[in-house]
Amino acid sequence: xxxxxxxxxxxxxxxxxxxxxxxxxxxxxxxxxxxxxxxxxxxxxxxxxxxxxxxxxxxxxxxxxxxxxxxxxxxxxxxxxxxxxxxxxxxxxxxxxxxxxxxxxxxxxxxxxxxxxxxxxxxxxxxxxxxxxxxxxxxxxxxxxxxxxxxxxxxxxxxxxxxxxxxxxxxxxxxxxxxxxxxxxxxxxxxxxxxxxxxxxxxxxxxxxxxxxxxxxxxxxxxxxxxxxxxxxxxxxxxxxxxxxxxxxxxxxxxxxxxxxxxxxxxxxxxxxxxxxxxxxxxxxxxxxxx
Amino acid sequence: xxxxxxxxxxxxxxxxxxxxxxxxxxxxxxxxxxxxxxxxxxxxxxxxxxxxxxxxxxxxxxxxxxxxxxxxxxxxxxxxxxxxxxxxxxxxxxxxxxxxxxxxxxxxxxxxxxxxxxxxxxxxxxxxxxxxxxxxxxxxxxxxxxxxxxxxxxxxxxxxxxxxxxx
Numbered sequence: 001x002x003x004x005x006x007x008x009x010x011x012x013x014x015x016x017x018x019x020x021x022x023x024x025x026x027x028x029x030x031x032x033x034x035x036x037x038x039x040x041x042x043x044x045x046x047x048x049x050x051x052x053x054x055x056x057x058x059x060x061x062x063x064x065x066x067x068x069x070x071x072x073x074x075x076x077x078x079x080x081x082x083x084x085x086x087x088x089x090x091x092x093x094x095x096x097x098x099x100x101x102x103x104x105x106x107x108x109x110x111x112x113x114x115x116x117x118x119x120x121x122x123x124x125x126x127x128x129x130x131x132x133x134x135x136x137x138x139x140x141x142x143x144x145x146x147x148x149x150x151x152x153x154x155x156x157x158x159x160x161x162x163x164x165x166x167x168x169x170x171x172x173x174x175x176x177x178x179x180x181x182x183x184x185x186x187x188x189x190x191x192x193x194x195x196x197x198x199x200x201x202x203x204x205x206x207x208x209x210x211x212x213x214x215x216x217x218x219x220x221x222x223x224x225x226x227x228x229x230x231x232x233x234x235x236x237x238x239x240x241x242x243x244x245x246x247x248x249x250x251x252x253x254x255x256x257x258x259x260x261x262x263x264x265x266x267x268x269x270x271x272x273x274x275x276x277x278x279x280x281x282x283x284x285x286x287x288x289x290x291x
Numbered sequence: 292x293x294x295x296x297x298x299x300x301x302x303x304x305x306x307x308x309x310x311x312x313x314x315x316x317x318x319x320x321x322x323x324x325x326x327x328x329x330x331x332x333x334x335x336x337x338x339x340x341x342x343x344x345x346x347x348x349x350x351x352x353x354x355x356x357x358x359x360x361x362x363x364x365x366x367x368x369x370x371x372x373x374x375x376x377x378x379x380x381x382x383x384x385x386x387x388x389x390x391x392x393x394x395x396x397x398x399x400x401x402x403x404x405x406x407x408x409x410x411x412x413x414x415x416x417x418x419x420x421x422x423x424x425x426x427x428x429x430x431x432x433x434x435x436x437x438x439x440x441x442x443x444x445x446x447x448x449x450x451x452x453x454x455x456x457x458x
Contacts, residue, residue, distance in 0.1 A: 007433030016417040016432065042436065049439035052446055053412045056393045057309055058318030059386065065304040068297055071330040199331060222335055284333055 004028060004035050009042045186215045191232050192268045195289050197221070226275030226285060229261070233270050267291030299340045300329055303414075307348055310413040314352035315359075316394060324351050342419050345410060349423075392453075396445035404438035411435055 004012075004025060011017050012025055029036050186194045186205055190213065196202050200219045208214035214231040261272040262279070264286050273286045304325060312321035328347045337343035397405055403424065410420045411431075421428040 005433070006436040007430070009432075010436040010439070011417065011432030014411070014417070014432070014435070045436075045439050045443060048443050049408070050412065052393050052396065052442060053313075053408070055386075055389050056313050056397065058312045058321060059383075059390065060318065065300065066326065068300045068329065068333070071326045071333065199327065281334060281336075288330065288334075 003032065004038070006038075006042065009035075009039055010046065013039070013043055013046055189213050189215055190230060190269060192291075194228075194230050195266050195269060195271060195291060196228065197226070197285050197288050198290065199288075200226075221275070221277065221285065224276050226273060226277065226282070228289075229272040229274070230269045233265060233268055262286050264289070296329075296332055296336070296340050299332075299344070303341055303344060304329070306413040307344055310345065310409055311348055311352055313394075313397060313409055314349075315355050320355070324348060324355065327351065342415075342423060345413065345415060345419075346423055349406070392446060392449050395449055396442050399445040400438055400441055404434060404441065407431060407434045408438040408442065 008017070008021070008025065012022065017025065029039060183205070185207065189207060194205060194215050194217055196217050197219055200221050203218040203220050203225060205215065205217050208216050208229065211229075211231065214229055217228040217230060218225050219228070220226075261274050262282050263270060263272045265271070266289050269291075271286065271289060273282045275282060277285075307325040307328065308318075308321050311324045312318060315321055315324065325348065328344050328351060331347060332340055332344055335343070397408075400408065403426075406424055407420055407426070410423060415423070417428055417431040420426070420431050426434065
């Protein structure tokens with residue numbers, strides 16, 4: 001056996017050599033004083049390096065690990081996604097305007113429709129939203145919103161359509177952050193900003209067309225899509241749905257009765273979760289949400 | 292919650308915090324990130340939780356570093372501020388200075404050498420380090436020997452420079 005290289009000496013001293021390699025090495029060392037001296041040097045080097053690393057530890061007293069079930073990610077997802085969201089907002093807006101413009105061309109009778117959608121959403125009276133053919137129902141998969149929701153309902157439905165159009169390209173670029181902003185409609189609808197599970201990409205955010213004042217947030221978790229159904233707490237009571245039973249307000253998830261969805265109160269919102277994950281995973285995800 | 296994750300949490304938490312601290316150099320942030328990694332493990336339930344945690348932690352630390360670079364909040368500045376801002380007993384000052392020197396020495400290593408060294412010091416085996424870094428298992432010993440030597444050399448060089456500067 002030729003002389004031993006440094007890597008082998010370190011692996012030997014680290015206890016990471018295979019038995020057969022140890023045997024070879026030790027028989028060489030027995031007859032080679034040079035390598036024995038190097039072995040001592042490398043041992044001293046390893047100790048020295050370990051001592052130095054021992055200095056690079058968090059200062060102050062050791063903080064005990066909090067109980068595992070109390071863990072929560074430190075930063076809310078909205079803040080972490082602010083830059084990508086702003087970027088995505090631009091894209092969605094561009095897509096939306098393009099789509100809007102396209103529909104205008106296809107339906108000349110809508111040429112009178114205001115070209116400032118935000119103002120439109122804020123001002124348009126209910127009657128106008130009902131009578132105006134500006135929202136081309138032909139391309140839309142969801143039923144038109146009930147008149148009672150008025151102009152607000154008009155915008156969210158359009159946002160959803162935009163996302164459906166954007167979906168194919170989004171699924172190709174799977175590594176890109178595919179997120180939509182928390183548009184004003186969601187905040188207006190809920191009274192507070194929508195919430196999301198921290199640390200996961202928000203795939204879409206849209207109004208639930210079949211429930212007044214409910215927003216659906218879709219997030220990608222380990223390759224599957226989990227949906228959050230969020231609505232104001234008072235709205236849940238007004239809707240007279242049964243599934244408010246079983247809620248525990250202190251933050252622990254509890255089973256809902258009406259539709260087997262887990263639900264929790266977060267800030268001023270009632271949040272239900274569903275997705276192709278085990279119940280305890282969904283429960284855990286639900287618990288991660290912070291207002 | 293899988294039983295073994297609770298076990299891994301108990302046995303690995305401190306090592307993970309240390310591993311992260313040597314990347315972000317902020318004790319609280321390191322603890323936050325370690326807890327976030329475990330919170331994610333609760334959801335993902337990885338098969339090899341220990342290895343998975345270090346991969347996730349390394350990624351989070353990298354993101355953190357990028358974010359900090361973006362925000363131009365260089366930790367060197369923070370460290371200097373904290374040194375001048377907090378009157379501390381001599382021992383604490385020496386410990387802090389020593390920590391800064393070791394940190395500087397660690398940052399003199401190549402990213403690969405540093406990663407392998409930190410993973411080893413966090414209790415990962417050669418096999419685990421190889422899996423995580425993509426290096427051949429046979430290259431780990433060589434990488435470690437080089438990383439250790441350079442760490443010690445860089446630290447001692449920094450010390451000498453300081454003594455010269457102080458006259």
